[in-house]
Amino acid sequence: MPTPAPGGPDEGLSFTDREILSTATHPDFRAWLARVRHIGGCQHPVHLVGHTLTVDASTGRLVHSFTSAEQPHGRLTIACGNRRQSRCEPCARLHQGDTYHLVVSGLAGGKGLPDTVRSHPRVFVTFTAPSFGPVHRHTTDKPCRPSRGRRGLVCGHGRPLWCLDRHTSGDPLTGAPLCADCYDYPAAVLWNAHTRDLWQRLHRNLYEAIATTRGISRTAVRNAVRVAYAKVAEYQRRGSVHFHAVMRFDGPTPDAPPPAWATLALLVRTIRTATRRVHLAVPGLDTILRFGAQLDIRPILPGHHGDDLTERAVASYIAKYVTKPEVAGITVDRPIRDAITISVLPVTDHARTLIRICWTLASRAEYKSLNLRRWAHQLGYRGHIATKSRAYSTTYTALRAAREQHRRDHNDQEETSDDIDTITDKDWTYTGNGHTPGQAMFADGIADDLRTAREAAHDARMSVDTHQETCNEHDY
Known part of the structure; x- marks a missing residue:
């Protein structure tokens, strides 16, 4: 920004004040403000220039036009849509809400x-990763690794196999190996990189387990029952991914009930059997990749007040982790461009070693298809944070389309008649992203206002629900 002229109206103002003044006095300020409010106060919006033209296919008459020239600053500003809360809180909040509705x-x-x-x-x-070596644990009421039966025991590198400290969740040692030289770092990275393959084997094994239990063919099983799921990935402090998943028995279609023999007990038994049978041999690795021995399975209750695990509780839990996949000191939210950057990343020594292993393994021919350098910031994990089976429920695309239709209906926007056969020509070009410092301040204010309004609406709904439950308990 140029230095203010002596005696000018902004002489003596701080940089922040000059930015705010420059933004607020721009001729397009009010229109820009309305647009930023429309995209929820997005912190890193994307800017496009171009047009969308709709013409009557039979006559060539222009039915509708939308151009960037009509927009504030001569460009169309759209939300970045980033799901990471560390990158854009407003867009992450919206994605979190979509995930909640998708799951519930x-x-x-x-x-x-x-x-x-x-x-x-x-x-x-909850599906966990296997052990790649003993690590320091988060404990509050007992030592990390009690010395009973271990005192005096050391690994092959002379390091003790016990620890009497109590580690907080934010302690850099939490999740770090007792002996870094004993820890199987390559297997830990390749586990993260192959979780998608392991999950596919698990899903296939589910039907094989049912077929074995029922004594029928896999084709007959799939014609009678389907296993629908939605899952989210979460990082443990040791840097290994584990999955939280909702799994449901359906009939041949989601709207058909499963057969009478497809009980909750069979679902639990099937998941345990299928998980034990998952194994994957990876070239260049002596270890066979499997899921961890710890497998937590809990039934989901219909959703009455006071239940331990309800539909809403599960949906909220999964939605929370969709926007917070990064673990402080363990992963970073942007790709790593070069090896030099690794040494200055704000991560623990354990995580830094995992990232370096990603970088090193990427140079080996047998791992070229894994793109480990591209996914080094996620410790080799290259899947989506949240996924679901096709029949589980709706889709993100459908939810976004419904939201956009609601906006059009609410704003009374004119739509093209369905009776007219039209042709649409779209030509848009990316020109940049982000706000100026002054614009960012106003966008943050809009995001804060919208957050306050959401919280107030949530509190009001909770108050109404509580009152309704009280009335039901007293049979009013």
């Missing part, structure tokens, strides 16, 4: 799914 509709119905799915057997499962 698969449990309670809605969004095109009948509410009869509530009667289907369904469970909440």
Whole structure:
């Protein structure tokens, strides 16, 4: 920004004040403010120039036009849509809400799914990674690794196999190996890189386990029952990914009930059997990749007040981790461009070693397809944070389309008649992203206002729900 002229109206103002003044006095300020409010106060919006033209296919008459020239500053500003809270809180909040509705509709119905799915057997499962070596644990009431039976025991590198400290969740030692030389770093990285393959084997094994239990073919099983799921990936402090998943028995289609023999007990038994049978041999690695021995399976209850694990609780839990996949000191939210950067990343020594192993393994021919350098910031994990089976519930695309339709209906925007056969020509070019410092301050204010309004609406809904439950308890 040029230095203010002596005696000018902004002489003596701080940089922040000059930025705010420059933004607020721009001729397009009010229109720009309305646009930023429309995209929820996005912190890193994307800017486009171009047009969308709709013409009558039979006559060539222009039916509707939308150009960037009509927009503030001569460009169309759209939300970045980033799901990471560390990158853009408003867009992450929106993605979190979409994930909640996606998960809860698969449990309670809605969004095109009948509410009869509530009667289907369904469970909440946590799949863990195997051990790659003993690590320091987060404990509060007992030592990390009690010395009983271990005092005096050391590994092959002379390091003790016990630890009497108590580590907080933010302690850099939490999740770090007792002996870095004993820890199987290559296997830990390749586990993260192959979780997608392991999950596919698990899903296939589910039907094989049911077929074995029932004594029928896999084709017959798939014609009678389907296993629908939605899952989210979460990083443990040791840097290994584990999955939280909702799994549900359906009939041949989601709106059909599963057969009578497809019980909750069978679902639990099937998941345990299928998980034990998963194994994957990786070239250049002596270890066979498997899921961890710890497998937590809990039934999901219909959703009454006071239940331990309800539909809403599960949906909220999964939605929370979709926007917070990064673990402080363990992963970073941007790709790593060069090896020199690794040494200055704000991560623990353990995480830094995992990242360096990603960088090193990427140079080996057998791991070229894994793109480990591209995914080094995620410690080799290259899958989506949240995924689901096709039949579980609605999709993010459908939720975004419904939200956009609601906006059009709310704003009374004119739509093209369905009776007219039209041709649409779209030509848009990326020109940049982000706000100026002054614009960022106003955008942050809009995001804060919207957050306050959401919290107030949530508190009001909770108050109404509590009152309604009280009335029901007293049979008013």
